[in-house]
Amino acid sequence: xxxxxxxxxxxxxxxxxxxxxxxxxxxxxxxxxxxxxxxxxxxxxxxxxxxxxxxxxxxxxxxxxxxxxxxxxxxxxxxxxxxxxxxxxxxxxxxxxxxxxxxxxxxxxxxxxxxxxxxxxxxxxxxxxxxxxxxxxxxxxxxxxxxxxxxxxxxxxxxxxxxxxxxxxxxxxxxxxxxxxxxxxxxxxxxxxxxxxxxxxxxxxxxxxxxxxxxxxxxxxxxxxxxxxxxxxxxxxxxxxxxxxxxxxxxxxxxxxxxxxxxxxxxxxxxxxxxxxxxxxxxxxxxxxxxxxxxxxxxxxxxxxxxxxxxxxxxxxxxxxxxxxxxxxxxxxxxxxxxxxxxxxxxxxxxxxxxxxxxxxxxxxxxxxxxxxxxxxxxxxxxxxxxxxxxxxxxxxxxxxxx
Numbered sequence: 001x002x003x004x005x006x007x008x009x010x011x012x013x014x015x016x017x018x019x020x021x022x023x024x025x026x027x028x029x030x031x032x033x034x035x036x037x038x039x040x041x042x043x044x045x046x047x048x049x050x051x052x053x054x055x056x057x058x059x060x061x062x063x064x065x066x067x068x069x070x071x072x073x074x075x076x077x078x079x080x081x082x083x084x085x086x087x088x089x090x091x092x093x094x095x096x097x098x099x100x101x102x103x104x105x106x107x108x109x110x111x112x113x114x115x116x117x118x119x120x121x122x123x124x125x126x127x128x129x130x131x132x133x134x135x136x137x138x139x140x141x142x143x144x145x146x147x148x149x150x151x152x153x154x155x156x157x158x159x160x161x162x163x164x165x166x167x168x169x170x171x172x173x174x175x176x177x178x179x180x181x182x183x184x185x186x187x188x189x190x191x192x193x194x195x196x197x198x199x200x201x202x203x204x205x206x207x208x209x210x211x212x213x214x215x216x217x218x219x220x221x222x223x224x225x226x227x228x229x230x231x232x233x234x235x236x237x238x239x240x241x242x243x244x245x246x247x248x249x250x251x252x253x254x255x256x257x258x259x260x261x262x263x264x265x266x267x268x269x270x271x272x273x274x275x276x277x278x279x280x281x282x283x284x285x286x287x288x289x290x291x292x293x294x295x296x297x298x299x300x301x302x303x304x305x306x307x308x309x310x311x312x313x314x315x316x317x318x319x320x321x322x323x324x325x326x327x328x329x330x331x332x333x334x335x336x337x338x339x340x341x342x343x344x345x346x347x348x349x350x351x352x353x354x355x356x357x358x359x360x361x362x363x364x365x366x367x368x369x370x371x372x373x374x375x376x377x378x379x380x381x382x383x384x385x386x387x388x389x390x391x392x393x394x395x396x397x398x399x400x401x402x403x
Contacts, residue, residue, distance in 0.1 A: 001234045002054045003248045006108045008212075008230035011245075015203035017196060019227040020218070022110030024052065031084035034109045035077055046112035047074040051087050053102040054253040056148075056231065061094030063087055064101060070094065073112065080109065105252060113228065117221025123228075124183055125149055126197070127213040128204040131164065137204070139163040139171075139197065141179045145216035171201045185219070192225040193217075200227075207245060208238030257301075257320050264316035266305060273298025275398060276321035276330040276360075278314070280305050280339050287391070288333045295395040297402050300327045305339065314347025315354070322355065329361045329401035331394060336368025345374035349381045361386065361401040365394045 009019040021042055023034035035047050051058050051070035058070030068086040084107050093101035114121050123145030131138040141161045144152045152159055161182035163175050173194070180193040196217070204212045213231040220226060239246040251259050261268030267282075275297040279285045282304060289299040301324065303317050321330055334344045344366065352358060365388040366374040378385055386401075388394040 001236050001239065001246075001249055002253070003232050003234065003245075004052045004054070004106070004108075004250065004253075005050065005230055006052060006106075007248045008232040009227065011207060011232065012200070012203055012227055012230060015206060016199040017203060017227055018192075018225060019230070020048075020110050020113050022048075022050075022108045024106050024108050025084060026088070026106050028081040028085040028088065031088075031107060031109055032077065032081045035074075035080040038109060038111055039077065042111045044111035045076065047077075047080055048072075048108075048110045048112055049074055049080065049083050049087060050108040050110060051092050051104040052106040052108055053092055053097070053104055054250070055092075055094050055096040055102060057094035057096050058092065061092050061097070061101075063090035063092055063104070065090045070104070084109070102253070113218055113220055113226055115221060119221050119223070121221050122219045123216035124219065125152070125215045126179075126200065126217045127211065127215070128201055128209075129211040129213075134164055136167050137165045137201075139165065139175070139179055139201065141183055143183055145218075147215075149213075149215070165201070170205070171198065173198075176201075187223065189219050189223040189225065192223065193219075196225045196227075207232075208235050208241060209233060210235045257323060261303070261317070261320050264313060264320075266303060266313060266317050266320070268304075268317070268320060269302040270324065271299050271301050272326070273300040274326055274328040274402070276300045276303070276324065276327040278303050278305060278317050278321060278330070278332045278334075280334050280337075280344075284333060284335055288331060288394075291391050291395045292331065292398055295399040295402070297329070297398055300324055305334075305344070312347070314344050315351040318348060318351035319355065322358065322360070327360055329363065329398055331398055332362065332364045332366075333391075333394060334364075334366050334368070334374075336366065336371055336374070340370045341366040341368060341374030342370040342377060343374075345377035348385070349377060349383065352381070352383050352385075358384075361397075363388055363394055363397040363401065365389065365391070 006024045025031040025034050049072050061070040066086040070092045072083050074080045074083050091101040125142040125145045127140045142159050165171050176194045176197040180190050211233040214227045216228050218226045218228045255270050275292045279288050292299050362385045386397045
């Protein structure tokens with residue numbers, strides 16, 4: 001589960017990580033009020049206004065309606081309301097949102113931390129995530145802060161330092177020092193970075209997260225180490241242990257069809273293709289998507305009805321697939337192990353009859369428990385549904401449907 005920058009920074013602060021201070025606002029007037037509060041608390045007279053959406057590249061992205069960037073600087077309190085107004089309610093398009101962009105409902109008003117001093121401010125990259133290949137967490141650090149880490153990895157991989165953490169003993173002090181040395185820090189900044197890394201790792205582990213990315217981590221002109229941005233991904237499977245974190249979910253940032261599917265207990269991920277899929281089991285889903293691509297189509301979704309599917313859940317899945325306007329055909333591929341094929345067949349028939357005139361062709365492949373009964377239900381329903389026995393048959397039916 002993704003969360004907003006302002007929410008991520010609150011988590012970091014609770015675990016002792018120093019952050020760029022700020023407050024969230026939903027209106028231009030509220031932006032002025034929190035900017036005034038920020039001035040009182042920190043003494044800042046310049047303010048950074050940041051669009052809050054679940055996507056990166058906000059600083060380079062553009063608001064369609066006003067052509068404002070997603071991150072702007074206000075050099076006085078009087079500039080804050082107008083610049084916030086140019087962002088709020090607009091559609092921000094970045095390289096991660098795609099051309100459709102995302103609506104901005106909130107902005108973060110943050111202190112300007114790039115103030116002059118004894119040394120030049122310097123940006124770094126720091127993240128904690130799970131290395132699945134090694135079966136342990138890894139800290140990634142780079143002197144190239146502010147850049148996409150993928151670009152750094154491609155062009156200058158030698159500038160990325162990785163420190164793997166033994167899960168049995170956790171992060172050791174010498175490892176935090178190794179990372180700080182790799183970033184070529186010294187003196188006060190070195191000590192501050194060691195503390196920062198320790199607190200960041202504690203925040204990551206304590207919240208059962210799958211990723212904490214701080215880009216940039218800033219060394220200020222007076223050698224403080226601050227999180228200027230924060231991207232956090234929480235592990236959905238662990239949210240039952242963190243009710244307070246589960247409450248941070250912003251449904252307006254998620255695909256409406258995925259939200260609806262979750263409410264029905266379905267595993268659904270929207271894709272960009274033209275053939276809707278309904279399967280049971282992730283492995284079968286991957287094979288089904290491969291078959292669709294081999295037949296000349298592109299999968300429009302991943303939809304797993306699970307092992308406890310019944311007519312109601314199948315109907316819900318069917319309706320969700322049909323809400324995608326890009327779907328030109330639907331392939332239902334069920335192997336009856338725990339879930340019975342006749343249940344799936346009943347769900348398809350009920351959904352078809354309730355929804356009414358369905359324009360797209362439907363291909364159904366049922367194998368396993370009660371497959372014959374399921375096929376009979378489909379055949380006797382009078383619906384315009386094509387059946388298949390082998391995966392090859394299903395692929396041919398999809399190809400015919402797209403022709």
